[in-house]
Amino acid sequence: MRRWTTVAVAALIASAPAVLATPASATAAPDPVQALKRQFRPEKGVHITEVARMTYKGEASRTRVSGRIQFAATGPVAFDGTSYVVPEREDVIAPVNEPTDMTLVGRRLYLSWDGLPDGKKWVTLDLGDFFTAHDLSAQRITVLNPSVLNAMLRGRTGEPVSGGYFYQGKVTYADLYRADPKHYGSVLKALRISAPSKQTIAFKLWTSRDGLPTRLMTSETERNKRTSRSIDTRYTDWGAEVIVLAPPADETIPFDDVPLDDPEPKEILNVLPGRARDAA
Numbered sequence: 424m425r426r427w428t429t430v431a432v433a434a435l436i437a438s439a440p441a442v443l444a445t446p447a448s449a450t451a452a453p454d455p456v457q458a459l460k461r462q463f464r465p466e467k468g469v470h471i472t473e474v475a476r477m478t479y480k481g482e483a484s485r486t487r488v489s490g491r492i493q494f495a496a497t498g499p500v501a502f503d504g505t506s507y508v509v510p511e512r513e514d515v516i517a518p519v520n521e522p523t524d525m526t527l528v529g530r531r532l533y534l535s536w537d538g539l540p541d542g543k544k545w546v547t548l549d550l551g552d553f554f555t556a557h558d559l560s561a562q563r564i565t566v567l568n569p570s571v572l573n574a575m576l577r578g579r580t581g582e583p584v585s586g587g588y589f590y591q592g593k594v595t596y597a598d599l600y601r602a603d604p605k606h607y608g609s610v611l612k613a614l615r616i617s618a619p620s621k622q623t624i625a626f627k628l629w630t631s632r633d634g635l636p637t638r639l640m641t642s643e644t645e646r647n648k649r650t651s652r653s654i655d656t657r658y659t660d661w662g663a664e665v666i667v668l669a670p671p672a673d674e675t676i677p678f679d680d681v682p683l684d685d686p687e688p689k690e691i692l693n694v695l696p697g698r699a700r701d702a703a
Contacts, residue, residue, distance in 0.1 A: 452581030452588040456573045458634030468493040468665030471504075475561040475654040485509045488560065490525070492567065493665040499567050501667035502527040502559045525559055528669045536681070545675040561654045564594065564624055565606065566639050574602035575626065587631045593623040614645070635661050 462469070473488040490504015507522040524535040526545075533545045565571045574594065581588030596619035600607040616622050622645070629638040635658070642653040669675075 452583070452630070453632075453634030455576060455581075455628075455630050455634045455636065456569045458630075459567065459572060459636070460569050462635070462661055463494045463496055463498050464662075465495050466493065466664060466666050467662055468499075469567075469658050470660040470663065470665075471560060471656055471658055473560055473562075473654065473656040474509075475652070478651045480649050486561075490559065491663075491665045491667065493667045498569075500529065501665075503667045504559060506559075526667060526669065527559055528667060531669065533670050533675060539676055539681070543674060543676045545670045546678050546681055547675045548678045560656055561652070562639060562641060562656055563610070563643070563652075564599065564626060564639070564641055565603070566628070566636055568603060568606075570602040571599060572636075574598045575628070581630065584629070587629060587637065588634070590628045590630070591626065593625050595620050596622045596624075631661075 468491055470491050471489070474485070475488070476483060476485045486506060486508050488504055488506045490502055492499050493501040503524075503526040505522045505524055526533040527550075530550050532548045532550050534548075535544060536546045539546070564575060566575070575592075575598070576590055577598075579590050579592055581590055583589075596607065596611060596614075596616055600611060600619055610616075611619055622643075624641050624643045627638075627640040628636060631637050637658055639656045639658075640654070642651070644651040
């Protein structure tokens with residue numbers, strides 16, 4: 424039976440690309456927040472590819488995710504994609520390296536799963552208000568939330584580079600909480616962050632000439648110094664038609680009804696990409 428660690432997303436980021444400066448432009452960089460809001464149209468969306476790395480007590484794990492995010496007028500509403508573990512070193516075989524398909528529609532998550540009863544292909548979980556459609560990315564900065572993007576870029580000016588603009592800096596969890604108290608209130612609780620103004624995420628963001636995010640690289644070390652994370656996410660095909668459908672009901676089985684011969688699946692919420700449930 425496929426182990427639930429296939430949905431863990433913690434992975435290495437490739438090295439930061441050189442920022443190639445272009446001749447100074449007389450035109451100010453377009454506002455990424457407004458550019459993002461203009462993308463929120465029904466059945467439109469964006470494609471993402473991501474590599475993330477997490478190191479815990481000297482042990483590193485790396486995972487790749489690729490998928491699509493569907494928008495509505497209110498923002499992201501659905502996701503589908505695939506996650507798979509990548510061996511960290513050539514001499515180490517990943518515990519599980521089979522891909523796991525993931526679909527999130529509203530607050531309901533569907534995961535491909537081997538060994539289910541005949542005719543069943545998906546396990547389904549209701550994830551409640553804690554998850555959103557961009558939470559199957561490992562990024563803790565929910566950059567597709569205009570309020571969060573605004574908080575991240577506040578006071579920063581885009582530097583002209585080849586193909587668009589470049590921003591970099593740090594954002595605290597306190598900044599993120601002020602931008603989205605409901606979501607980051609849950610994150611702070613799950614991560615047990617008691618001093619959010621002192622816990623930072625370093626970021627590098629590239630945008631297109633139109634101001635749309637094309638690449639986000641983040642890194643952070645949790646204050647206990649035992650865990651570090653770095654994530655590299657690329658955003659492509661803005662405005663593409665994206666329609667994410669839930670799997671057929673007769674092919675799904677509720678998580679609580681899965682016959683388990685291993686307690687590990689009960690830890691699924693501890694290893695989902697990005698959302699701070701992996702906090703000890």
